[in-house]
């Protein structure tokens with residue numbers, strides 16, 4: 021019998037906004053149900069409604085039964101007993117779940133004592149046990165730490181510990197790993213699996229990341245515009261999707277093991293809950309739409325094999341065996357002329373040579389004194405040839421943002437050289453610097469924050485033109501808007517009136533206004549929904565080829581990087597760990613860190629996820645103020661752990677520098693014991709030998 | 710659109726609505742009213758000294774036979790103009806100083822904030838009281854400048870701290886990387902994004918300035934005769950407030966009404982622009 025049974029759940033917010041419009045599902049013991057959807061699909065509201073955590077003014081109807089007991093309409097004091105005991109929830113941001121003024125151990129012990137009669141010291145002991153279970157080192161000591169003393173990954177583990185403290189029957193995880201880096205995400209997902217094994221609980225896993233779902237879920241529910249549009253066993257959903265939205269979603273995600281070439285974009289934006297289309301909510305974006313789709317909303321109908329699909333053409337899709345790539349039109353991106361010239365003969369647009377950036381670490385409120393140095397970037401070198409995309413990847417705190425800022429500032433670096441288009445930044449005077457700015461532009465991560473909310477779009481794009489004294493601004497703005505796939509009429513609107521993807525296009529238009537040669541892309545798609553991402557990635561690719569641009573692409577998402585970049589540099593703690601052509605680095609990574617990073621990325625492929633061997637890293641990133649001696653990665657290096665005492669000496673004493681690997685032209689790694697292996701598709705038995 | 714939303718919220722706000730209506734009526738009274746009165750404010754009616762309100766002199770007359778209605782409205786005009794000018798100047802100075810200090814940081818910040826602190830500890834009332842009689846032969850412009858000079862400091866500190874957070878915004882960085890001069894970034898990207906704060910502040914400064922003017926004029930340090938303002942009128946009227954209440958009641962009542970309506974608008978604006986604050 022199922023633990024949780026949700027029937028026809030609807031949530032209406034004031035103003036008649038229906039955020040959830042009829043969701044039904046059940047979760048069995050020990051089962052993982054994945055709920056996927058983009059922002060605004062109602063996936064998080066659904067789970068908040070189940071927990072009874074929605075604000076007072078939301079109207080919830082339908083039925084939510086836990087072990088056959090109705091939760092909707094239950095009195096608050098009874099609900100409190102259920103919450104945290106039978107159901108517990110794990111949020112995206114673990115910091116908000118802990119009170120800053122109590123220690124982690126106390127808070128977990130408190131959670132235990134609220135629901136179970138237990139002596140204080142026993143509860144404290146249980147807290148330590150739980151922390152140990154979720155893999156927190158020195159749990160005895162760490163239990164006495166305060167939430168802010170924990171890193172993001174640690175906090176998420178502590179949150180899992182608290183969530184399973186009372187042996188709940190059901191765990192609801194709302195984007196539990198979205199805020200974390202990939203290697204930490206891999207650790208946390210592993211912990212979640214352990215937690216599930218320990219408690220035998222059912223899990224509802226809500227996320228937008230199809231890779232995470234593929235590795236965790238048994239069954240999947242796909243939500244769109246507040247309704248489930250497809251539901252079924254994980255393999256069916258991934259390998260045999262029968263609803264065009266699911267098909268498009270799966271086809272639009274870039275994959276680390278994927279091919280290059282254009283991605284499959286889904287045109288348009290998800291509808292706003294205030295103005296839904298009359299029939300199928302996906303109709304305005306669906307390439308398979310027929311007139312009948314507008315008549316009424318197709319209900320979620322059983323399809324055999326435990327599957328449910330809400331599409332009137334599902335049987336046809338099944339019959340013809342259509343896939344996302346068949347249905348959705350794939351744009352043709354013209355190839356670049358520049359790349360035909362061999363790399364060595366092309367001009368270098370950006371060169372970094374041993375660049376360093378150290379910050380003083382200050383302490384004290386009034387009298388600041390220097391207590392140390394943050395080695396944010398500690399001597400990195402790379403170059404970008406004309407028409408090339410170099411991706412700088414790494415987890416938060418690795419120094420990629422600092423690198424980028426240093427380049428953009430065009431100021432002399434503390435040490436080393438930054439050469440942009442043949443001009444050394446240390447030798448620029450004011451006018452030369454300003455002139456060079458026209459050739460070096462940037463696209464920011466957050467398309468909302470990067471556009472001044474008080475300026476109409478036309479002025480935003482015109483700003484760089486005016487600053488550099490161009491005439492005939494209006495015509496140029498119209499041309500730029502068209503170039504990025506927007507209409508010239510959009511110039512009069514304000515940024516708030518656009519969706520995320522459109523805003524990012526505006527940001528790109530502004531960056532292109534001065535016809536730069538080198539464009540710096542700072543995580544340009546990470547704030548966008550999956551179905552929107554593909555369109556922007558394609559646009560970037562197309563612009564590069566058409567305009568002969570070069571990109572410096574800073575990202576943490578290795579799948580996107582594989583798609584967009586020609587070369588990739590992996591950073592770790594202010595140094596480059598590995599650099600080379602994308603094919604070399606991804607297929608045969610040589611640095612243990614790159615290997616771990618690549619193996620940590622979840623693939624949207626359940627079969628592969630099940631057989632894949634993960635290289636899990638221990639612990640967190642060390643502080644850049646106090647990097648380990650010798651090889652910076654040695655504290656977490658899985659290879660280091662396997663080395664003999666004598667071999668280890670070298671890692672501890674000598675800092676490795678990037679050395680070219682013997683047999684290929686463009687591939688180098690900063691490891692004394694570099695050795696190429698395949699990790700993305702490596703399955704268990706491959707790894708053994 | 711944000712401005713539309715704000716405007717709608719402002720209209721829905723009862724306080725602000727009454728404030729607006731009251732202010733409009735008062736301004737209309739000050740500027741249109743004199744055309745309906747039978748007397749000019751400088752005219753002296755030698756037939757009526759200190760006469761009580763009647764059909765001829767609606768609000769009575771003063772000790773030298775001036776028509777109280779005309780004089781009071783004239784005084785109100787001056788008070789309104791002074792209030793507006795002081796508010797605009799002081800908010801403008803606050804915005805510029807605060808934004809420059811916050812954006813440039815370093816020694817610019819230190820010098821500007823040192824100036825702010827200095828002005829804050831100086832007893833402004835005393836200083837205006839000492840200086841303004843010296844400028845007696847100058848125009849009332851000096852008086853406006855003095856009032857403004859002592860009322861911008863607190864706001865400029867708030868502006869500075871808000872600038873500190875704004876300058877880290879990506880759109881500001883984007884402008885820097887586009888090669889836009891820094892003073893232009895401040896005027897184009899920082900100050901407009903502080904608009905809600907500045908609008909609220911300017912509104913509330915109007916009433917502050919009106920009161921400040923009245924207080925100084927009351928003690929004879931502000932507007933100098935023969936010119937009149939609400940402050941000088943109240944000062945004169947208060948001497949005879951019990952015997953001849955109309956001399957005091959009309960200017961004082963209008964002052965209260967003026968300040969109250971401006972404050973109502975200011976509070977309404979704050980609610981509309983910044984729904985989070987409930988003060």
Ligand code: SF4
Pocket residue numbers: 263264265300301302303304306307308309310313318330331332333334
């Ligand atoms: S019902 Fe029609 S519009 Fe909706 S997904 Fe199916 S084919 Fe597309």
Ligand code: SF4
Pocket residue numbers: 611612613651652653654655657658659660671676690691692693694
């Ligand atoms: S140098 Fe040593 S510690 Fe560093 S990555 Fe290589 S094996 Fe690991």
